[in-house]
Amino acid sequence: MKITFLPQNITWEANTGETILQAAVKAGVNIDGNCAGSGTCGKCKVKVLEGDVSQCDDHHHKLTEDEIEAGYRLACCHQVTDGMVIEMPESETTASRKKKLIRLPEGFVPKAAVTKQCIEVPAASLRNQNSDEARIKGAFPAEDLYFPLETLLKLPDITKNSEEITITLRDGEVIDAESGNTERENYGVAVDIGTTTVVIMLWNVVSGEMIDIFAATNPQGAYGADVISRITYVMEQEENLDTIQKTIIDCINKAVSAFAEREGIKTSNIYQMTVVGNTTMSHIFLGVNPAQLALAPFTPVFTAAVDTAAKDLKLTICPEAQVHVSANIAGHVGSDITAGIITTDLMECDKGHLFIDIGTNGEIVLTGNGRAVACSTAAGPAFEGSSIKQGMRAARGAIERVDILDSGVEIATIGDAQPIGICGSGIIDAVGEMIRVGIVDKSGRLLSREKLVKKGLSENILRHVKEGEKANDFVLYFSEDGKSDVVITQKDVREVQLAKAAISAGITIMMKEIGVKEDQLAKISIAGAFGNYIRNTSAIHIGLLPKIEEEKIHSLGNSAGIGASMILLSCDSKEEAEKVAREIEHIELAARSDFQDQYMMAMMF
Known part of the structure; x- marks a missing residue:
């Protein structure tokens, strides 16, 4: 039975009994599937323009009555019918933003393998x-x-x-x-497999020029929003590892095919591929069972770099092309961090230099006093919007900036569109501003209007406080009909507390481990699209970052993608990445007796 996805205008032959989400994954259409089909997150909302909508499976009440009446359904719960037409909002996503964040370091010299x-x-x-x-x-x-x-x-x-x-x-x-002479037809592909986003870059390895770039939401998200849920999926049935591996291989092949069509090149002239990602993504990409990464002591099957032939992974490039999966550091500190580190001067180790990659997991690397240490902490999905009531990925209509002034609340959305939710940078901004103004106290409680009146807040701010029987909300945006307001709830603030506390505790423990104090930090480097869009002052207000001068905080852009490209283009960078992965000491926070105490202390704003 045929199903069509708009605005991409992709038509796919779906199987009876499949959900819209399952069909979308196979068709290469990206729909958020954070809860792996359980219907609990409500992020896979789509509009059925044509097809059977007589049933609505929404056991967790993620759709409003108006949305149900208008034809909206949860893609993970609603089954396909023949001739179905599905519409998804056109958006500027996190993926497209990451495209803009690839820039090789000044003075980088390619050295082709x-x-x-x-x-x-x-x-x-x-x-x-x-x-x-x-x-x-x-x-x-x-x-x-x-x-x-x-x-x-x-x-x-x-x-x-x-x-x-x-x-x-x-x-x-x-x-x-x-x-004939095809000396200049020498291409390579660098792949950054993020838990949320996949970025794939085509490079001419002769000139060191990036020819094209493809970015998309990781289609493996249909099997779970985070690494643990994807590992759980792999463990459920023997064939699931092949299924989830094939999903990412198909995504890469789709990008390669698009490159060939757009740039007029032969896929057989792609002779190298470098792949980076967290340790779980690296395992799944190679078809290695990652199950033991979900259980203590979180031991990976491999950490060293792996080289294999493209034909062995069914990648549609030169069959004898070498696919290089870069070295991981530990079970939950992957090759994306290794790749990011080589884009910096972090390994000089002579000053306090903090490297942070914030996502569902927060990976942290700290150097100083001649040592380099790393850890991973489960920040949870708050900073990517998954556990926030109206959270969403960075897409058109997402609130990405918040200013609370005496005159009221000012917001900015991606694409200057009407607000429909809030993304990670907006969440940090909103909570940071609420703490700065005093709407949220040090314990994380969203205060009542009565208490805020006593603090002298203006009526323009007070009107945004919505009091409830058990807890208060703060309205960031009032919709015309009052049915589509965008709010930060008390539970949202608690989710941010939990996430920031995990990262803050990890930073504190590593600083104590190598003897670097807050005032000795010379630099903080923030990796990824997230780091490029958050406001540093807000991150400091909520306690996500140590309190240092803003000029010492640097955004690296998509450091994993940049590092992957450097490894692809230079034998020296490849060797450096392998050396970095060997030299960094891993600290397992779960084994630290002081982690719980530090975590509880970091809960305070």
């Missing part, structure tokens, strides 16, 4: 009956060349039709041969 050389190969004759292989080797007397079967199969047609051929070399291995 794969080279191409055009040579003249004399035709075979009665006087020269040397094999095709031997005649090619004759052009490289100083090198001991090896020809894999994949290349040997190409040689008869190539040497028969042309004396000018281009061979592609990697460490003495002839991984490709082509007629």
Whole structure:
């Protein structure tokens, strides 16, 4: 049965009994599936323009009566029917934002591992009956060349039709041969597999120029919003590992196909791929069962870099292309952190330098006093909007900035669109402003109007406080009909408390471990799109970051994607990444007797 997704205008042949979300994953359409199909998060809301809407499975009451009447359904719960047409809001997503955050460090010099050389190969004759292989080797007397079967199969047609051929070399291995001069057709792909977002970059490894970029919500999100839920999915049935691995492989192949079509290149001329991601993503990408990462002592199957052939993973690039999965640091500190570190001067270790990557997990690296330590802390999904009542990913209509002034509340949304929810940077901004103004006290309680009147807050601010029987809400945006207000609830504030406390406690423990005090921090580097869009003052107000001068806080952009590209383009960067992963000491917070105490102390704003 056919289902069409708008505005992408993608039509897919779905199977009977599938949900809209399951069909979307197979069709390559990105729909948030944070709760893995349980219907508890309400983030997969779509509008059914055509098709059966006589039933509405919404056991957790995530849809309003007006939305149900208008044809909105939860994609994870609603089954497809033939001819169904689904509409999703067109949006500027976190993925598209990450596209803008790739910039190689100044002075970076590519040093390609794969080279191409055009040579003249004399035709075979009665006087020269040397094999095709031997005649090619004759052009490289100083090198001991090896020809894999994949290349040997190409040689008869190539040497028969042309004396000018281009061979592609990697460490003495002839991984490709082509007629004519194709020396400049030498491409590589860098992949950053984030839990939420996948960014895939096409590079010309000769010029060091980025040719194209593809970014999308990680389709594995249909099986769970975080790594633990995806590991749980893998553990449920034996075939689930293959299913979730195939989902990411298909995503990469889709990007490669789009590159080839847009740029007019051959996918067979892509000779390298570098992949980074958290340790769970690395395992799943390679088809390695990550189950033990969900249970103490959280031991990964591997941490060292892994190299394999593209054909073994069914990637649609040159079959003999090397796929390099960069080294992880520990069970929950992955190669995305390794890649991010090589974009900085973090490993100089002579000053207090803090590196933070904030997401569902908060990875933290600290150097100073000659040591480099790392930890991971479960921040939860608050900073990505999943556990916030009206939280959402960075998309059109998401509130991303909040200012609370005497004159009232000022907001900014992505795309300057009508507010429909709030994303991570907006959540931090909102709570940070509420603390600064005194609407939220140090314990995290959202105060009543009566108490705020005594504090002297203006009526323009007080009108945003909505009092309830058990707790108060703070309205960021009043809709015209009063049915679509965007609010921060008391529970939302508690979720932010839990998330920031986990990260703050991790930072405090590592600073104590290597003897670096807050006033000795020379730099804080924040990785990812999240770090590029949060307001530093708000992050400091809520206690997410140590209290240091703002000029010492630096956004790295998509450091994982940048680092992956550096590893792809330079043998030196590849070696540096492997060295970094070996040298950093991992601190397991769960094994620290002081973590719980630090965590409870960090709960206070």
